[in-house]
Amino acid sequence: MESFLIKGGVPLHGEVTISGSKNAALPIMAATLLTDEPCVIRHVPDLSDTRFMAQILQSLGATVKFKNGTLNVRANKIRGYADYDLVRKMRGSICIMGPLLGRLCKARVSLPGGCIIGARPINLHLKGFASLGAKIEIEGGYVDATAKKLAGSAVFLGGRAGSTVLGTANVMMAATLADGVTVIESAACEPEVVDLANFLNTMGAKISGAGGPTITITGVGRLHGAKYEVIPDRIETATFAIAAAATNGEIMIHGARADHLRAVLDKLNEAGVKIENRGGNLAVRRNGKLKSADVTTLPHPGFPTDVQAQLMALLALAPGISIITERIFESRFMHVSELARLGADIEIEGPSAIVKGGRPLSGAPVMASDLRASAALVIAGLAAKGTTQVNRIYHLDRGYENMDAKLRKLGARIQRVEENS
Numbered sequence: 001m002e003s004f005l006i007k008g009g010v011p012l013h014g015e016v017t018i019s020g021s022k023n024a025a026l027p028i029m030a031a032t033l034l035t036d037e038p039c040v041i042r043h044v045p046d047l048s049d050t051r052f053m054a055q056i057l058q059s060l061g062a063t064v065k066f067k068n069g070t071l072n073v074r075a076n077k078i079r080g081y082a083d084y085d086l087v088r089k090m091r092g093s094i095c096i097m098g099p100l101l102g103r104l105c106k107a108r109v110s111l112p113g114g115c116i117i118g119a120r121p122i123n124l125h126l127k128g129f130a131s132l133g134a135k136i137e138i139e140g141g142y143v144d145a146t147a148k149k150l151a152g153s154a155v156f157l158g159g160r161a162g163s164t165v166l167g168t169a170n171v172m173m174a175a176t177l178a179d180g181v182t183v184i185e186s187a188a189c190e191p192e193v194v195d196l197a198n199f200l201n202t203m204g205a206k207i208s209g210a211g212g213p214t215i216t217i218t219g220v221g222r223l224h225g226a227k228y229e230v231i232p233d234r235i236e237t238a239t240f241a242i243a244a245a246a247t248n249g250e251i252m253i254h255g256a257r258a259d260h261l262r263a264v265l266d267k268l269n270e271a272g273v274k275i276e277n278r279g280g281n282l283a284v285r286r287n288g289k290l291k292s293a294d295v296t297t298l299p300h301p302g303f304p305t306d307v308q309a310q311l312m313a314l315l316a317l318a319p320g321i322s323i324i325t326e327r328i329f330e331s332r333f334m335h336v337s338e339l340a341r342l343g344a345d346i347e348i349e350g351p352s353a354i355v356k357g358g359r360p361l362s363g364a365p366v367m368a369s370d371l372r373a374s375a376a377l378v379i380a381g382l383a384a385k386g387t388t389q390v391n392r393i394y395h396l397d398r399g400y401e402n403m404d405a406k407l408r409k410l411g412a413r414i415q416r417v418e419e420n421s
């Protein structure tokens with residue numbers, strides 16, 4: 001297993017280019033199952049998650065070529081069954097269910113198991129499929145959805161934490177080939193949902209309202225092949241901006257979409273980080289001293305839960321008390337005890353973490369637990385005095401393309417090493 005060895009204390013300087021969005025690419029890759037014609041998807045990040053999804057498409061019968069960020073898929077003849085061994089590797093694979101149900105009127109997919117950041121049930125996905133007329137059966141760890149014909153209907157998809165991103169994506173994809181009109185209420189408004197709707201419309205779907213809480217899908221008889229380019233990864237953008245601020249560096253981020261990150265840019269500004277949008281490129285540096293700030297994670301356009309851990313690493317450096325409240329996932333504070341190993345002073349009180357910031361951090365061996373927690377440990381390691389070893393970086397490779405190479409280009413002293421070396 002690999003680790004990152006980081007010699008901290010070097011301000012990041014230079015330029016970095018953002019990769020395609022993991023969370024947009026995954027459902028778009030699944031959506032290619034809705035047609036038997038060839039699809040070409042560009043700006044797909046080369047990650048273990050996207051490679052898993054490519055394997056899942058192949059296991060369903062599609063031909064897939066993935067090279068230099070371009071994916072060629074043809075789901076000519078496919079089957080409606082995805083087995084546990086593949087699906088268990090990546091929760092996001094649940095988003096093949098909507099396309100399979102839409103195209104074949106049947107889908108048998110292994111239930112995604114538990115996740116370290118929360119229970120993450122799929123009841124809302126299944127509620128959406130049932131509202132389209134599908135019969136849902138759960139047996140032996142699998143969920144079976146079958147229907148003679150899908151029929152459009154109105155469905156409310158709001159849950160315990162508000163909207164569901166992949167739930168909205170799944171129901172939207174199934175509804176593209178249903179008879180009649182489907183209206184999704186309390187839909188997720190994330191930019192990744194908009195990107196998926198744009199791709200589906202390029203395939204001939206009739207979707208309106210994506211980006212808002214009400215999405216309308218008018219079913220069509222069939223969808224055709226399409227060419228599409230995935231949006232840049234807003235979470236990667238936020239991660240590099242925070243790394244620059246944490247190390248008191250100055251960087252230029254190329255190929256970012258500031259309009260996808262309003263809540264993050266606003267909060268970073270409050271915390272003493274200056275971010276200038278120069279025609280799609282973001283110039284990032286500190287604006288004097290870092291300042292404490294309070295934040296609550298919310299569905300988009302609120303502050304994204306996928307940036308919560310990285311922001312905590314930054315606020316651990318800002319003098320004063322910051323309160324970070326996680327409202328989306330019930331156990332997404334795995335990074336707190338590891339940040340404490342680097343010297344951060346953070347206490348958990350129910351859904352909130354109270355950060356007493358301003359203490360200098362010092363390097364230590366730490367353990368990555370999930371994708372975004374690991375990014376926070378890398379940021380803290382870059383800001384800390386001495387050497388930090390971040391273990392189990394396979395978590396990072398799931399969602400960040402060549403993170404260490406990009407950081408080295410910005411002057412970071414970071415190496416990928418075998419865990420026990």
Ligand code: EPZ
Binds near residue numbers: 118330
């Ligand atoms: C997507 O997951 C992202 N993953 C997550 O990013 C992200 O954290 C999350 O949206 C929220 O923004 C991908 O896009 C692949 P949800 P998703 O359904 O769709 C509850 C990362 O780091 N819920 O919007 O699975 C659920 O338990 C990952 O890149 C139900 O109760 O998240 C959670 O509390 C991590 N029932 C809340 O809703 C359901 O049927 C939001 O989950 C579905 C969800």
